């Protein structure tokens with residue numbers, strides 16, 4: 114049984130417009146069986162894959178030489194809601210529009226550590242965004258994106274209290290980018306900002322120039338997988 118209430122489909126009157134298709138330049142990319150860095154379209158992956166000038170502060174790690182207290186203090190706490198909307202990030206080259214509506218991406222044959230993500234979509238004034246559209250996509254446990262179908266891709270609608278629930282697996286770290294989940298979050302009849310969610314205690318975070326601590330989920334390890342929580346904040350002013 115899912116650990117969350119399945120989001121209710123948005124009423125027809127609130128059905129958002131389809132998410133903006135990827136630019137033609139991105140869609141015209143060559144076959145992408147293996148993930149590359151999520152560089153903006155037209156930017157060579159190598160230009161950002163190992164960027165070090167904007168690396169986020171290191172996370173606490175058993176192998177870190179920095180005092181744990183210093184490392185923790187340097188992290189930006191994941192905001193619940195407030196003045197700032199969720200930090201936008203690139204969609205990367207692997208977004209596919211018109212994903213199926215589903216809360217679980219765990220299709221038969223999907224390998225990997227089970228991951229359940231729950232959370233909220235709220236406004237910067239901390240009001241729940243009922244019926245928000247959330248479109249998630251990520252690579253598999255081997256770092257591979259499905260760029261011909263919709264494996265590990267799906268959208269859902271937040272329920273009347275802005276709650277979301279996603280069942281999937283933990284995506285792999287791939288060359289140039291730490292473990293992450295892409296998401297577009299759209300209030301009804303509003304733009305659809307794109308962001309990415311990250312995992313705490315992932316060593317690859319420390320060497321990833323795209324990683325941002327503010328987008329780290331709170332993750333709990335349980336016997337049956339990982340359970341993450343995150344609150345998306347939309348600017349609806």
Ligand SMILES: [Fe+2]
Nearest residue numbers: 151205293295
């Ligand atoms: Fe990605």
